[in-house]
Amino acid sequence: MKPYIICHMMSSLDGHALTDGWARPFMKDANTLYEKLAERFAFDAWICGRVTMQEISHGDTYPKGLARSPIPRTHYFADRDAAKYAVSIDPHGKVAWKSNQALDSHVVEVVTEAVSDDYLAYLQSIKVSYIFAGEREIDLQRVVDILAKELGAQRLIVEGGPHVSGAFVNAGLVDEVSVIILPLIDGRGEHPASFEVAPKAWTQPAYLTLTAADVQEGGAVWLRYKQAS
Numbered sequence: 001m002k003p004y005i006i007c008h009m010m011s012s013l014d015g016h017a018l019t020d021g022w023a024r025p026f027m028k029d030a031n032t033l034y035e036k037l038a039e040r041f042a043f044d045a046w047i048c049g050r051v052t053m054q055e056i057s058h059g060d061t062y063p064k065g066l067a068r069s070p071i072p073r074t075h076y077f078a079d080r081d082a083a084k085y086a087v088s089i090d091p092h093g094k095v096a097w098k099s100n101q102a103l104d105s106h107v108v109e110v111v112t113e114a115v116s117d118d119y120l121a122y123l124q125s126i127k128v129s130y131i132f133a134g135e136r137e138i139d140l141q142r143v144v145d146i147l148a149k150e151l152g153a154q155r156l157i158v159e160g161g162p163h164v165s166g167a168f169v170n171a172g173l174v175d176e177v178s179v180i181i182l183p184l185i186d187g188r189g190e191h192p193a194s195f196e197v198a199p200k201a202w203t204q205p206a207y208l209t210l211t212a213a214d215v216q217e218g219g220a221v222w223l224r225y226k227q228a229s
């Protein structure tokens with residue numbers, strides 16, 4: 001069965017999601033609120049894009065030369081019983097994990113077959129799981145199918161950044177959209193919106209139906225939507 005998928009983002013009033021330059025005391029409270037509301041969704045795995053995962057991993061590089069021979073392009077699971085999984089959409093294998101844990105979740109790298117053998121050998125050496133979801137580009141539907149079939153995932157939460165959240169929504173995979181509107185206007189129009197879709201992939205807006213709107217502490221507003229039928 002297809003997992004239930006929630007996309008959870010926080011945004012400025014003018015629709016921006018890059019939080020650099022937002023004051024630290026303000027962002028500490030906003031991040032706490034973001035995590036607290038995310039936990040209400042009781043998910044098995046959280047999914048983020050490569051750029052966001054690089055910020056979470058705090059790693060710059062990984063050791064090269066670990067692969068002694070070509071590594072088969074088959075999934076590798078170092079842990080199938082984790083309480084939660086951190087799923088990294090990383091087509092070319094760039095995220096330099098320091099361990100197989102990210103925010104208390106077991107890391108699963110989603111790569112393409114074009115990834116290097118050295119990267120796969122490195123993931124195996126630190127027991128990070130990996131799955132293949134495309135030859136040269138990631139097929140998000142395939143990602144969801146593999147997580148359901150191989151790890152029994154029933155509820156997934158997509159937590160950005162804007163490009164991965166936009167891609168999941170645009171692919172019609174998201175059942176529910178959750179956005180926390182923070183009380184600030186960012187004003188940097190050149191920064192990505194909270195949901196970004198590649199021009200070549202865009203066909204129409206994603207139409208939504210509002211299901212809840214709640215004022216939260218600090219003047220944030222939590223909006224929840226279902227896909228419009």
Ligand SMILES: NC(=O)c1ccc[n+]([C@@H]2O[C@H](COP(=O)([O-])OP(=O)(O)OC[C@H]3O[C@@H](n4cnc5c(N)ncnc54)[C@H](OP(=O)(O)O)[C@@H]3O)[C@@H](O)[C@H]2O)c1
Pocket residue numbers: 008009010011016017018019048049050051052053055089090091092094138140159160161162163164165167192196
């Ligand atoms: N406000 C929020 O709620 C929130 C939440 C999370 C993150 N963020 C912020 O968002 C920023 C990063 O956002 P981002 O949008 O630049 O990056 P992102 O969504 O984290 O990652 C995008 C990358 O994912 C890979 N990818 C694979 N398949 C993709 C697909 N179908 N569509 C899109 N990307 C795909 C690509 O990696 P390659 O380039 O390697 O091919 C792409 O560059 C960070 O600064 C983070 O702090 C904000």
